[in-house]
Amino acid sequence: MLLCSPLKDLYHTITLKLDYLVQIRPPKEGVLNAYQYFNMKIFLLLLSLLLSSLVDAHELYVRGQMLHFLNNPDLSAESYQYFKDGLLVVHDKKIKEVGDFSELEKTIPVGTKVTHYKEGLILPGFIDTHTHYPQLDMIAANSGGHLLQWLEKFTFPFEKKFKDQRYANEVANFFLDELIRNGTTTAMVFTTVYPEAVDALFKAAEARGMCIIAGEVIGDRNLPEHLIQSPEKASKETEQLIKKWHQKPQSRLLYAITFRFAPTTSPEAFQKIEELKKKYSEVCIHTHISENQQETKWSNQLFGTKNYLDIYDCYHLLSNKTLLAHGVYLTDEEEQRMKTTGTSIAFCPTSNLFLGSGLFDLKKAEKNGVTVGLGTDVGAGTSFSMLQTLNDAYKVLQLQNQNLSPLEGFYLATLGGAKALALDQKLGNFLPGKEADFIVLNMAGVTPLLKRRLSYATALEDKLFVLMTIGDDRSIMATYIDGKLAWSQK
Numbered sequence: 001m002l003l004c005s006p007l008k009d010l011y012h013t014i015t016l017k018l019d020y021l022v023q024i025r026p027p028k029e030g031v032l033n034a035y036q037y038f039n040m041k042i043f044l045l046l047l048s049l050l051l052s053s054l055v056d057a058h059e060l061y062v063r064g065q066m067l068h069f070l071n072n073p074d075l076s077a078e079s080y081q082y083f084k085d086g087l088l089v090v091h092d093k094k095i096k097e098v099g100d101f102s103e104l105e106k107t108i109p110v111g112t113k114v115t116h117y118k119e120g121l122i123l124p125g126f127i128d129t130h131t132h133y134p135q136l137d138m139i140a141a142n143s144g145g146h147l148l149q150w151l152e153k154f155t156f157p158f159e160k161k162f163k164d165q166r167y168a169n170e171v172a173n174f175f176l177d178e179l180i181r182n183g184t185t186t187a188m189v190f191t192t193v194y195p196e197a198v199d200a201l202f203k204a205a206e207a208r209g210m211c212i213i214a215g216e217v218i219g220d221r222n223l224p225e226h227l228i229q230s231p232e233k234a235s236k237e238t239e240q241l242i243k244k245w246h247q248k249p250q251s252r253l254l255y256a257i258t259f260r261f262a263p264t265t266s267p268e269a270f271q272k273i274e275e276l277k278k279k280y281s282e283v284c285i286h287t288h289i290s291e292n293q294q295e296t297k298w299s300n301q302l303f304g305t306k307n308y309l310d311i312y313d314c315y316h317l318l319s320n321k322t323l324l325a326h327g328v329y330l331t332d333e334e335e336q337r338m339k340t341t342g343t344s345i346a347f348c349p350t351s352n353l354f355l356g357s358g359l360f361d362l363k364k365a366e367k368n369g370v371t372v373g374l375g376t377d378v379g380a381g382t383s384f385s386m387l388q389t390l391n392d393a394y395k396v397l398q399l400q401n402q403n404l405s406p407l408e409g410f411y412l413a414t415l416g417g418a419k420a421l422a423l424d425q426k427l428g429n430f431l432p433g434k435e436a437d438f439i440v441l442n443m444a445g446v447t448p449l450l451k452r453r454l455s456y457a458t459a460l461e462d463k464l465f466v467l468m469t470i471g472d473d474r475s476i477m478a479t480y481i482d483g484k485l486a487w488s489q490k
């Protein structure tokens, strides 16, 4: 459809509302009959087409300091571009150009509004490669125990609440708003066993124009009754959800075949997952691995394997569209197998510290060639903020005599995450043609302490380090999603 962006949005919003009306009162008995509904859609389409010929395509000009990455700064010399006074040009939701304001100024059409963030650093949107939306209301649950005790005591009982569609909708909306407020524009998200809960998240993401990857959680053993599902039922529901949501037209939604971890997945369930992946090779796989020593030992005992990764490997689930959260106890051999297959890890430092799971060895993973992204892992993770996630990542590395430079930290939170989710062809930096998700970080300081401390930092790297250590959601001045302002500080 040759509609320019704002009109396409308008057409899409109105038809979504129309579809919603029809869902609650079907055409036969409701306010519209099927014929009127069809006519209304045709009318809206024609009206949008007519108006689109009168309006220019949507362009956006944003000025400020500008930073984006081309490669991992820890592995490559020319890894980033920084403009002290830069201009970002967005055309029809895509990046058109980025560069020095003085050079690009002449390309700005006369009378065009330029949004100028004088104290802002413009960065690609943060990418959270692993989080759980059903755990929103149990973040900071005081368990005193490690992973398996925490799951039994809090997570499993809590997920029962998501049978209630209204609760699921409310949580999904709050969860995504919280991501946006923290500067996260893309996330790979765990849901739960109920398809209604998956619908709730995808609907909320669609309404916000967000790129969200999610899926129903498959599990058929070592779980309480309310979370157990037969592999046949789970497979059928997964297939329906893939057809409903994966790459839905006019949306940025992607599906991930999701299962909790090996101990809750029987060989029969794995066979179904393998069949699904074979049939829908373009969708992602999302699960956990080697988060905790007890879990790792238990998994190998259940499947008679030497290495945890062998379980996923033997069902052909490793690929560049597979994201495994944690990987704290992976061996060199497992990581090398991950490199060969393109499988990625989500490094979740706040969660690993909160549950006492262990210290992820980032430098070993990098040496073995594994692609690593950052994950908040809410609610075992203790913050939605990727800045706070970097704060703990730095400390986790310090405890292993490793260093996380601020440049590598911000790379992991942006392009690194896009690579881990196999989205780097369309997200993660400001190369022309990429989708326009970006954020503005306040470089002057939003709290008295930040103001004071940042006044002593002159180099870019020093400022970034201060922000990733004592910055949080308050440092995010604005979040743009799909070329539009989605949120800004008042």
Ligand SMILES: [Zn+2]
Binding pocket: 130, 131, 132, 288, 325, 377
């Ligand atoms: Zn998790």
